[in-house]
Amino acid sequence: MNLVTNNKWIGQRTIRPDGMDKVTGRAQFAADTTMPGQIWGKVLRSPHPHARIRSIDTSKAEKLPGVKAVVTARDIVDFPIANGAVMLGIQDMRWMCRNVMARDKALFPGHPIAAVAATTEAIAAEACKLIEVDYEVLPWSIEIDDAILPDAPILHEFNKFDGKPSNIAGRLEHKKGDIADGFKKADIVIERTFTTRPVHQGYIEPHACLISVAPDGKTTIWSSSQGQFMVRAMTAYLTGIPQSDIRAIPAEIGGGFGGKTIVYLEPLATLLAKKSGRPVKMVMTREEVMRATGPTSGSKSTVKIGATKDGKIVAAHGTFYLQAGAFPGSPIRGAAGCSFTPYDIPNLLSEGYDVCSNRSKVAAYRAPGAPIGAYAVECVMDEVAEALKMDPLDFRLKNAAKEGTKAAHGPVFPRIGFIETVEAAKNSDHYKAPLGKLQGRGVASGFWFNAGGESSAQVNITEDGNVVVTTGHPDIGGSRAGIANICAELLGIDYRRVSVIIGDTQTIGFSNLTGGSRVLFASSIVVTQSTEKIIQTLRERAAKIWEIDPEAVKWENGAAHPVSPNAGQFEPLTLQELAEKAPAMGGPIGAGVQLNTTGADGGFGTHVCDVEIDVDLGIARVIRYTAVQDVGRAIHPGYVEGQLQGGVAQGIGWALNEEYIYTKEGKVDNPGFLDYRMPVCSDLPMLDCIMVEVPNPKHPQGVKGVGEVPLVPVMAAVANAIYNALGKRFYALPMSPPKVLEVLDAPTREAAE
Amino acid sequence: MAKVHVTTSINGEPMEFLCEPSDTMLDALRGPLALTGSKEGCASGDCGACSITLDDRLICSCLMLAVEAQDHEIRTIEGMAQGDKLHPLQQKFLEMAALQCGICTSGMLVASDALLKKNPDPSEEEVRFWLAGNLCRCTGYDKIVRAVMETAAEMRAQ
Numbered sequence: 048m049n050l051v052t053n054n055k056w057i058g059q060r061t062i063r064p065d066g067m068d069k070v071t072g073r074a075q076f077a078a079d080t081t082m083p084g085q086i087w088g089k090v091l092r093s094p095h096p097h098a099r100i101r102s103i104d105t106s107k108a109e110k111l112p113g114v115k116a117v118v119t120a121r122d123i124v125d126f127p128i129a130n131g132a133v134m135l136g137i138q139d140m141r142w143m144c145r146n147v148m149a150r151d152k153a154l155f156p157g158h159p160i161a162a163v164a165a166t167t168e169a170i171a172a173e174a175c176k177l178i179e180v181d182y183e184v185l186p187w188s189i190e191i192d193d194a195i196l197p198d199a200p201i202l203h204e205f206n207k208f209d210g211k212p213s214n215i216a217g218r219l220e221h222k223k224g225d226i227a228d229g230f231k232k233a234d235i236v237i238e239r240t241f242t243t244r245p246v247h248q249g250y251i252e253p254h255a256c257l258i259s260v261a262p263d264g265k266t267t268i269w270s271s272s273q274g275q276f277m278v279r280a281m282t283a284y285l286t287g288i289p290q291s292d293i294r295a296i297p298a299e300i301g302g303g304f305g306g307k308t309i310v311y312l313e314p315l316a317t318l319l320a321k322k323s324g325r326p327v328k329m330v331m332t333r334e335e336v337m338r339a340t341g342p343t344s345g346s347k348s349t350v351k352i353g354a355t356k357d358g359k360i361v362a363a364h365g366t367f368y369l370q371a372g373a374f375p376g377s378p379i380r381g382a383a384g385c386s387f388t389p390y391d392i393p394n395l396l397s398e399g400y401d402v403c404s405n406r407s408k409v410a411a412y413r414a415p416g417a418p419i420g421a422y423a424v425e426c427v428m429d430e431v432a433e434a435l436k437m438d439p440l441d442f443r444l445k446n447a448a449k450e451g452t453k454a455a456h457g458p459v460f461p462r463i464g465f466i467e468t469v470e471a472a473k474n475s476d477h478y479k480a481p482l483g484k485l486q487g488r489g490v491a492s493g494f495w496f497n498a499g500g501e502s503s504a505q506v507n508i509t510e511d512g513n514v515v516v517t518t519g520h521p522d523i524g525g526s527r528a529g530i531a532n533i534c535a536e537l538l539g540i541d542y543r544r545v546s547v548i549i550g551d552t553q554t555i556g557f558s559n560l561t562g563g564s565r566v567l568f569a570s571s572i573v574v575t576q577s578t579e580k581i582i583q584t585l586r587e588r589a590a591k592i593w594e595i596d597p598e599a600v601k602w603e604n605g606a607a608h609p610v611s612p613n614a615g616q617f618e619p620l621t622l623q624e625l626a627e628k629a630p631a632m633g634g635p636i637g638a639g640v641q642l643n644t645t646g647a648d649g650g651f652g653t654h655v656c657d658v659e660i661d662v663d664l665g666i667a668r669v670i671r672y673t674a675v676q677d678v679g680r681a682i683h684p685g686y687v688e689g690q691l692q693g694g695v696a697q698g699i700g701w702a703l704n705e706e707y708i709y710t711k712e713g714k715v716d717n718p719g720f721l722d723y724r725m726p727v728c729s730d731l732p733m734l735d736c737i738m739v740e741v742p743n744p745k746h747p748q749g750v751k752g753v754g755e756v757p758l759v760p761v762m763a764a765v766a767n768a769i770y771n772a773l774g775k776r777f778y779a780l781p782m783s784p785p786k787v788l789e790v791l792d793a794p795t796r797e798a799a800e
Numbered sequence: 801m802a803k804v805h806v807t808t809s810i811n812g813e814p815m816e817f818l819c820e821p822s823d824t825m826l827d828a829l830r831g832p833l834a835l836t837g838s839k840e841g842c843a844s845g846d847c848g849a850c851s852i853t854l855d856d857r858l859i860c861s862c863l864m865l866a867v868e869a870q871d872h873e874i875r876t877i878e879g880m881a882q883g884d885k886l887h888p889l890q891q892k893f894l895e896m897a898a899l900q901c902g903i904c905t906s907g908m909l910v911a912s913d914a915l916l917k918k919n920p921d922p923s924e925e926e927v928r929f930w931l932a933g934n935l936c937r938c939t940g941y942d943k944i945v946r947a948v949m950e951t952a953a954e955m956r957a958q
């Protein structure tokens with residue numbers, strides 16, 4: 048495939064099409080819209096981590112003046128466990144129907160029990176308090192170690208592991224060679240166990256939706272999500288309304304990071320709207336977001352790596368236990384499948400265990416599972432390199448996966464850019480800079496699969512010769528800017544003449560979620576193909592006007608030209624001229640393409656982190672950070688860097704401060720931004736990026752997904768830097784001030800003074 | 801419950817509205833005043849998405865009662881551009897990709913504007929500490945800090 052080179056717009060830092068709305072406050076996020084006659088929905092949530100629901104009496108709530116509808120699990124379509132899995136993407140509707148509303152048991156504090164719609168939010172909240180629920184409180188467990196004990200309280204009695212009821216919902220393994228054999232060849236073997244705490248995606252916009260249902264069932268959903276088609280399908284499944292009757296309109300989305308790839312409110316609001324005959328708005332509080340949505344898994348991992356004296360890894364074994372929360376489905380595939388993938392390891396066994404416990408069902412979070420696995424693997428890599436007295440980047444180079452390496456999860460790599468990222472890190476000014484007292488430097492690498500999948504685009508030329516592109520993926524981090532750059536480049540016009548719209552479910556073809564680092568990869572393929580069809584039409588139209596062969600017309604700089612003087616001497620016909628002539632020349636100009644896109648290459652990154660330890664307060668402060676990533680092709684460098692920087696900031700939070708803290712009663716004790724400590728501006732330094740561009744040969748512009756890799760290496764890079772500063776390694780996250788203080792024993796402090 | 805009548809000034813315009821005594825200023829802005837540029841991320845003063853100024857002082861509108869607006873001057877993101885002319889900070893945020901999802905952006909801009917009014921020449925550290933009350937989960941703050949510093953430099957040069 049010919050890569051576009053010599054670009055005017057691809058690779059430029061253009062101003063994004065939706066930017067003006069966002070800097071002026073005009074952009075419409077889900078909670079910003081109202082409808083005539085709208086009422087408010089609220090959810091009653093379980094106070095218990097684990098309880099059988101004996102009965103629910105909603106009669107008092109229903110009688111409260113102002114209450115218009117109450118719904119419970121009875122109103123939601125059931126997907127009986129015994130009937131087997133009903134998959135929608137990676138979600139099993141048997142769990143989804145029980146996650147949006149507890150069916151027979153409440154499985155975590157915050158689990159929805161009933162929902163009320165009333166004329167005001169205050170009345171709806173009041174009505175929730177009037178609902179009487181008879182609970183049989185059951186024993187519970189939250190941590191992995193407790194949940195896998197032989198006598199642990201079992202969440203799902205039907206789930207069996209090794210023939211016995213268990214909270215282990217699944218196991219997965221990737222295997223290559225023979226590890227027993229491999230470890231025999233090793234001169235050095237290091238095995239360590241690591242734990243991480245659950246962390247929340249932490250998007251600043253809480254979940255919200257506004258839904259109206261007409262008496263004939265025609266439903267309009269306006270909501271914040273990473274996929275309007277996912278919202279439509281899940282709502283249809285759970286309410287029994289056909290998908291064709293549901294129009295899901297994507298509002299602007301205020302962050303998601305994977306956390307908005309499933310529904311929480313939409314089915315409830317739809318049922319409330321249907322029952323009441325009024326549009327229903329539901330907005331979560333921050334506390335509800337923290338208690339009942341996401342987060343990603345907490346984990347316990349054991350990693351063993353064996354290498355020969357000359358620095359070759361000969362065997363590795365990883366065991367990754369990940370918390371799934373109340374329902375099966377933790378990202379063991381990401382943990383077991385990604386964490387060893389940067390390396391060419393002949394003998395490898397990587398296992399993942401999916402463990403249910405009494406906390407909210409986990410949701411995807413940026414490269415789901417991969418950062419958890421990489422944290423363990425990359426810390427052990429650091430220890431092995433040290434034991435071998437090798438520079439940690441040289442150790443990676445020596446074992447790096449490259450073209451032709453077979454990854455344990457299946458693929459044989461095409462040309463990849465991993466080595467380039469390690470070399471760029473090694474050659475960076477950052478890596479060569481001296482360190483001060485109580486400062487340390489750490490490195491780590493990471494991999495994420497990346498994805499293609501379904502995508503649809505429609506490109507229309509307006510009567511005045513401008514362009515409207517419609518795609519089906521919510522724009523969460525600037526993808527509209529990339530699409531405008533590509534379309535303008537292909538058409539040879541100013542990018543400001545291209546307007547990019549996110550279509551709703553009833554106006555554009557099916558498009559899968561915004562997630563998996565897939566949006567710009569997939570949408571640019573369908574946009575490219577649509578634009579190429581349009582260019583073909585434009586050439587044919589010019590050919591007709593000039594009465595020559597379409598093959599004798601080329602499209603260049605926004606106009607049709609004869610390919611050469613012997614094709615005839617004609618003045619170029621611009622896009623605008625051809626658009627104006629359209630009514631007489633065959634009608635409207637537009638083209639759409641729907642595809643299941645393939646060819647997404649995996650992404651690799653290597654990070655360098657410097658920390659400085661405050662010995663009095665126990666704070667490990669990141670003072671310099673460089674993220675290197677093979678981005679394939681940076682269509683809009685500004686937003687590619689933004690992805691890298693944003694991922695790094697999240698990883699620093701995960702490494703140093705973020706964690707769910709539980710009370711003795713099994714409830715989340717820090718469900719707000721004050722006590723759940725995400726990085727603020729003064730916690731971070733500038734975050735440097737090095738974009739390595741090894742174009743993806745299977746994509747017309749060379750694009751590789753970029754959104755997820757940036758989170759993968761961060762915790763290990765920070766941990767390795769802290770080790771380098773203190774000579775003391777942490778095997779548990781977060782490495783928060785009290786924990787750092789603990790290891791800063793007297794000798795260390797004295798040495799610092 | 802009887803609503804309270806409040807007379808105030810918003811973005812330089814005289815304004816009146818009705819609210820519950822317990823409503824926050826953010827409730828009033830997003831409700832009766834239909835100014836939804838200020839966002840609610842936490843309702844507890846921890847995210848800054850609802851940042852506005854009250855008599856030129858930067859505050860979280862989720863921590864202020866709506867009735868307290870009586871006879872005071874409120875400014876919100878909607879008042880930052882003059883007609884079709886963006887404030888230099890807005891322009892710089894666009895040029896430097898200092899926003900991704902955009903949910904924190906109104907609050908960031910209002911807070912940055914308040915900083916530059918107070919201190920036209922802030923150091924990076926001052927910018928970081930001033931904006932520490934405005935959470936952004938997307939950008940890692942790098943581009944935001946750079947945009948504020950660069951705007952400050954350009955505004956000083958004029």
Ligand code: FES
Pocket residue numbers: 839840841842843844845846847848849850851860861862863
């Ligand atoms: S909503 Fe006011 S500070 Fe978060």
Ligand code: FES
Pocket residue numbers: 251301302899900901902903904905935936937938939
């Ligand atoms: S741009 Fe998304 S929270 Fe700041």
